[in-house]
Structures are given as C-alpha cells and as structure tokens.
Amino acid sequence: MRVRLLDLCHARSGDKGDTANIGLIARKPEYFPLIVREITAERVRNHFAGIVRGSVERYELPNLGALNFVLHEALGGGGTLSLRNDAQGKTLAAALLRMELDVDKDLLLK
Amino acid sequence: MKEMIRIASGQGFWGDLQRAPVDQVRNGPIDYLVMDYLAEVTMSILQKQRKKDPALGYARDFIPLMDEILPTVMAKGIRVITNGGGVNPIACSEAVLALARKHGIPGVRVGVVLGDDILPSLDALLAQGHELRHMETGEPLRSIRDRVQSANVYFGAGPIVEALRQGANIVITGRTTDTGLTLAPMMAEFGWQPDDWNRLAAGTIAGHILECGAQASGGNFSADWEHVPDLARVGFPIAEAHPNGEVVITKHLGTGGRVSRQTVTEQLVYEIGDPRQYITPDCVADFSSIHLEEVGPDRVRVFGITGAPSTEFYKVSASFSDGYTAIGTLTYSWPDALAKAQKADEILRTRLKDLGLTYEEIHSEFLGFNSSHGPLSPLPVEANEIVLRIGVRDHRFDAVERFGRELAPLILTGPPSVTGFAGGRPKPAEVVSYWPALLPKTAVQPRVQILES
Numbered sequence: 434m435r436v437r438l439l440d441l442c443h444a445r446s447g448d449k450g451d452t453a454n455i456g457l458i459a460r461k462p463e464y465f466p467l468i469v470r471e472i473t474a475e476r477v478r479n480h481f482a483g484i485v486r487g488s489v490e491r492y493e494l495p496n497l498g499a500l501n502f503v504l505h506e507a508l509g510g511g512g513t514l515s516l517r518n519d520a521q522g523k524t525l526a527a528a529l530l531r532m533e534l535d536v537d538k539d540l541l542l543k
Numbered sequence: 544m545k546e547m548i549r550i551a552s553g554q555g556f557w558g559d560l561q562r563a564p565v566d567q568v569r570n571g572p573i574d575y576l577v578m579d580y581l582a583e584v585t586m587s588i589l590q591k592q593r594k595k596d597p598a599l600g601y602a603r604d605f606i607p608l609m610d611e612i613l614p615t616v617m618a619k620g621i622r623v624i625t626n627g628g629g630v631n632p633i634a635c636s637e638a639v640l641a642l643a644r645k646h647g648i649p650g651v652r653v654g655v656v657l658g659d660d661i662l663p664s665l666d667a668l669l670a671q672g673h674e675l676r677h678m679e680t681g682e683p684l685r686s687i688r689d690r691v692q693s694a695n696v697y698f699g700a701g702p703i704v705e706a707l708r709q710g711a712n713i714v715i716t717g718r719t720t721d722t723g724l725t726l727a728p729m730m731a732e733f734g735w736q737p738d739d740w741n742r743l744a745a746g747t748i749a750g751h752i753l754e755c756g757a758q759a760s761g762g763n764f765s766a767d768w769e770h771v772p773d774l775a776r777v778g779f780p781i782a783e784a785h786p787n788g789e790v791v792i793t794k795h796l797g798t799g800g801r802v803s804r805q806t807v808t809e810q811l812v813y814e815i816g817d818p819r820q821y822i823t824p825d826c827v828a829d830f831s832s833i834h835l836e837e838v839g840p841d842r843v844r845v846f847g848i849t850g851a852p853s854t855e856f857y858k859v860s861a862s863f864s865d866g867y868t869a870i871g872t873l874t875y876s877w878p879d880a881l882a883k884a885q886k887a888d889e890i891l892r893t894r895l896k897d898l899g900l901t902y903e904e905i906h907s908e909f910l911g912f913n914s915s916h917g918p919l920s921p922l923p924v925e926a927n928e929i930v931l932r933i934g935v936r937d938h939r940f941d942a943v944e945r946f947g948r949e950l951a952p953l954i955l956t957g958p959p960s961v962t963g964f965a966g967g968r969p970k971p972a973e974v975v976s977y978w979p980a981l982l983p984k985t986a987v988q989p990r991v992q993i994l995e996s
Binding site: 443456457483503509516519526 | 832976
C-alpha cells in the first residue's frame with residue numbers, strides 16, 4: 434500500500450552555510466530496514482529537484498534508527514545571502530516527509 | 544570526586560526564552576548553568592557595537608539575567624559558563640563584577656577566556672603564511688581581506704577547564720564551541736585528561752544535546768508535537784553527568800515539555816554532517832556509537848560513546864561585508880489570491896526590466912503556497928490569502944534601494960484586494976557573509992584571566 438514517509442518517520446532539518454541536513458528517524462525499529470532500502474541519496478536528490486542544486490550524501494545511524502542526509506547548495510546561498518523565507522532549511526525535514534512510497538501492509542500492522 | 548554533576552542548558556541561542564535560565568537555577572538542583580549566545584553572524588554585529596563603544600561587544604542580555612540570578616547562584620554554589628563575552632569578554636566580566644558589588648556579594652571570581660579574537664592579528668597571521676582558505680571554495684582569505692568585519696577561532700573546553708580549576712564561579716568566553724561549554728565542567732570535575740577521547744566524545748555529545756535548549760526537551764519536535772505537554776512552561780534540558788562518561792538527559796520535575804528517546808534523537812541528528820566524524824577542537828566524536836535508553840519519566844540514558852583524537856586545527860569563523868538585500872511583502876486576498884499575487888510579481892519584474900535593473904539574484908515566493916516546500920507544494924484549492932514575498936540581492940546599494948521603491952506602487956497600479964504594506968519601503972540591508980577556515984592550533988594561544996570582586 435501507498436503511504437507517506439510521514440507515517441513511518443519523524444525528522445529534523447538545519448543548516449551550515451548553503452548546506453542543509455535532514456535527520457530522518459524511523460518511528461519504529463521495524464521501519465528502519467525499509468527506509469535504508471528505499472530512501473536512497475538519489476531518491477532524495479530527485480525529490481528535491483528545483484530546491485537542491487548540489488549533491489546529496491546519506492549516512493546511516495542504525496543505533497538511532499536514523500538516516501542523515503546532507504544536501505549541498507540547498508538554501509539559495511544560505512545564511513544571510515539567501516532570499517528565501519526559510520533560509521535555514523528548517524522546513525526541509527517536513528518536505529522530505531511528503532515523499533510517498535509503497536510498503537507491505539503487514540509492516541504497518543506490526 | 545563527585546559521583547554526578549548536573550549541567551543545565553539555559554539558552555539555545557541569543558534571544559531564546561528569557562525565563563529559562565532563571566527556571567533552571569530556581570526549580571531544582573543544578574551544579575552548572577551553560578549558555579550559548581553566539582551564532583555565526585553575531586560576531587560581526589558585536590564587532591560593530593564595540594567599534595561604536597569600547598565598553599560593548601558582548602551579549603548584553605547576559606547582564607540583566609545575572610542581575611536576577613547572581614545572588615541565587617552564589618548562594619547555591621552554581622557555576623555559570625557562557626560564550627556571551629562575544630568580542631569583548633573583559634567588558635562583559637567587568638559588568639558582572641559591578642553587579643556583584645551592587646548586590647554586596649564578596650568573592651565572586653570571574654574566569655575570562657581570551658585569545659579567540661584574531662581580527663587584530665589577522666594581517667600578521669596572513670603574513671606568516673596562514674592563508675585561511677575558505678573550507679568549501681578553497682579561496683584564500685586575502686581576496687576579501689578589506690571587507691572582513693570579524694575573525695574568531697573556535698576554542699574548545701580546554702581554557703574553560705583551566706578557569707574552573709582556578710576557582711571561577713562564572714566563566715565568560717568569546718568564540719567557544721557550544722559543546723565545549725558542557726564538556727568543560729565534566730573534565731574539570733572528573734579529572735578527564737585531554738586525550739581521554741571516549742569520555743571527551745561523551746561530554747561533547749552531551750553538549751550537542753544541550754546546545755539548542757528546549758529542542759532536546761520537546762520544542763520543535765516533529766513526531767507527535769500536538770501531544771507534548773505544557774510547552775508554555777517547557778523545561779530546558781539537564782545533563783546528569785557521571786565520571787565514566789555516561790549521561791542522563793532530563794529536566795526539572797513539574798516543568799513542561801518532554802525528554803524521550805525520540806526528542807533526544809531529533810536533537811542528535813540536528814545540524815550534523817558525517818555522524819562518525821563530529822569534529823570539535825576537543826575530539827572527534829562518533830555518533831554511530833551512541834546508545835540511548837529510557838530509564839524513567841523524562842529520563843534518557845546516553846552511553847557507550849567512543850571518540851577519536853582531535854585534529855591539529857582550530858576552525859576559524861570570519862565574517863565579511865558581501866552586498867545588500869531588500870525583501871518586501873504584499874498580501875492578496877480571495878478571490879483568486881494566488882493568481883493576483885503571481886500577476887503582481889510579473890508586473891514588478893517587468894517594471895524592473897524596463898528600468899534596466901538586473902540583480903545578482905531576484906527571488907519570489909508565495910507565502911501560503913510554496914515558500915517552505917517550493918516545487919513540492921500542492922496548488923491551493925481556494926486560498927483565502929496569499930503573501931507575495933519578493934527579494935533582491937546585489938553588491939550595488941543603489942540598485943537594491945531602487946527595488947524598494949517599486950513595491951508600494953503595486954497597491955494602486957496592480958491587481959486588487961491587496962494590503963499589508965504597513966512596514967513601508969523595504970530598505971537595503973547589508974549582507975554579512977561567513978568565511979569558514981582552518982588554522983593550526985599552534986598559531987594561537989588561549990589565555991585565561993581571573994577577575995575578582
């Protein structure tokens with residue numbers, strides 16, 4: 434069945450210059466292998482087409498049930514240069530949680 | 544040696560909840576109050592303030608706060624550590640000592656950490672061959688030397704430990720890492736050596752959890768924000784630190800907010816890069832070694848942490864003048880709010896073009912539609928109101944100023960049902976850009992000075 438990442442994860446985002454990071458955290462340990470498999474750096478980069486101009490790196494934190502995505506050239510120059518209302522990328526975490534994906538119904542019933 | 548010390552976060556940034564440090568001191572037992580005041584752009588603002596008045600250049604909010612809590616912290620033996628000294632930690636310390644005299648409290652020892660401000664020695668450092676190349680672009684600092692407004696080295700816990708060992712009740716630093724403020728009391732109390740990498744990493748990670756205040760205790764929390772209790776009276780986080788490096792994150796009893804595995808995890812992943820290489824002047828901490836365990840209501844144990852040796856470099860943060868921006872808004876109401884705002888944007892851009900004005904950057908967003916999620920935003924079905932937010936950036940002041948004059952005329956010369964121009968013309972604001980670089984640790988020396996009332 435089709436779900437939003439919001440149903441499986443919570444997340445927080447922040448900035449360093451023109452680079453943003455999004456920490457994506459599985460709501461349940463059972464969801465972690467699924468997001469490791471499905472939420473690749475490439476998929477995140479495609480999701481943010483038109484917002485993120487640079488590369489995307491992904492780091493795994495199985496001990497926290499989390500993935501960390503580092504998004505380069507993501508904030509319209511960043512810091513004081515950016516003309517965006519969200520110059521610090523605070524809402525990019527929520528933007529990632531919009532992503533939709535297909536999951537096995539059994540996983541959600543666990 | 545104490546079996547446990549309580550380190551309380553009092554401020555996540557300059558401008559954070561004013562009553563938070565007061566509550567930390569009054570609502571339960573703590574041993575240390577740590578407060579971070581410095582963001583990257585703050586240093587340039589403080590340099591400008593000191594230029595106007597040599598007695599300024601520090602976080603001025605710290606003084607009325609100390610006025611309120613100094614008698615209590617001295618009576619309870621709570622020690623205060625802050626980087627609110629900005630670019631003038633001596634003046635900040637003298638203001639605190641004046642408060643001690645005013646309250647008639649004898650024996651207040653203020654430890655001042657100096658040496659981070661390298662603006663006065665910048666040319667000497669460049670002449671010695673330190674190019675201070677930009678960490679991302681690789682460009683040498685000399686390309687913007689004439690526009691530099693501030694330059695500071697990030698010190699770690701070391702000089703604060705020294706000040707605490709010399710008996711400081713209050714430690715005031717300039718540019719220090721946020722994490723060093725929390726790590727320092729653990730090193731001083733438990734006698735951790737500067738090469739005890741695992742424990743230093745544990746204290747550093749505790750500092751990362753505390754450094755944004757209530758972001759670890761239920762604030763800005765995304766998993767189920769609507770169920771976080773009593774955010775109006777949110778309790779800021781407290782680290783109960785043990786000599787073996789284990790820490791329990793908690794908050795005072797009876798305060799609002801929540802400390803859980805989830806709230807701590809959200810803060811752990813905040814503003815990090817490679818989690819295995821969290822680099823500070825004190826150590827390189829490995830976030831993949833962190834273990835979390837809920838051990839009671841609003842109590843999370845943090846343990847198992849490993850670290851690696853620190854690098855040979857300090858990070859330098861310089862700031863420089865980098866042009867101007869102006870940003871303005873207009874609000875359009877139903878019917879067709881979005882279409883009107885989009886038409887206004889188009890008209891404004893045409894007028895700028897007809898004036899021969901182009902900008903290094905021009906950017907429009909429609910608040911209520913797409914300012915947060917850009918092209919991912921679904922079209923609103925029937926928005927009641929949409930705010931056009933348009934901004935320009937350029938190195939030419941006059942061009943940016945001229946933009947500001949073109950916005951208001953849209954009220955009478957553009958689409959209807961428009962309002963929200965009470966703020967007047969958008970005025971050009973100076974852009975202060977940030978220049979990160981590295982400097983060998985051998986090139987600068989922290990100094991600790993003790994001042995007494």
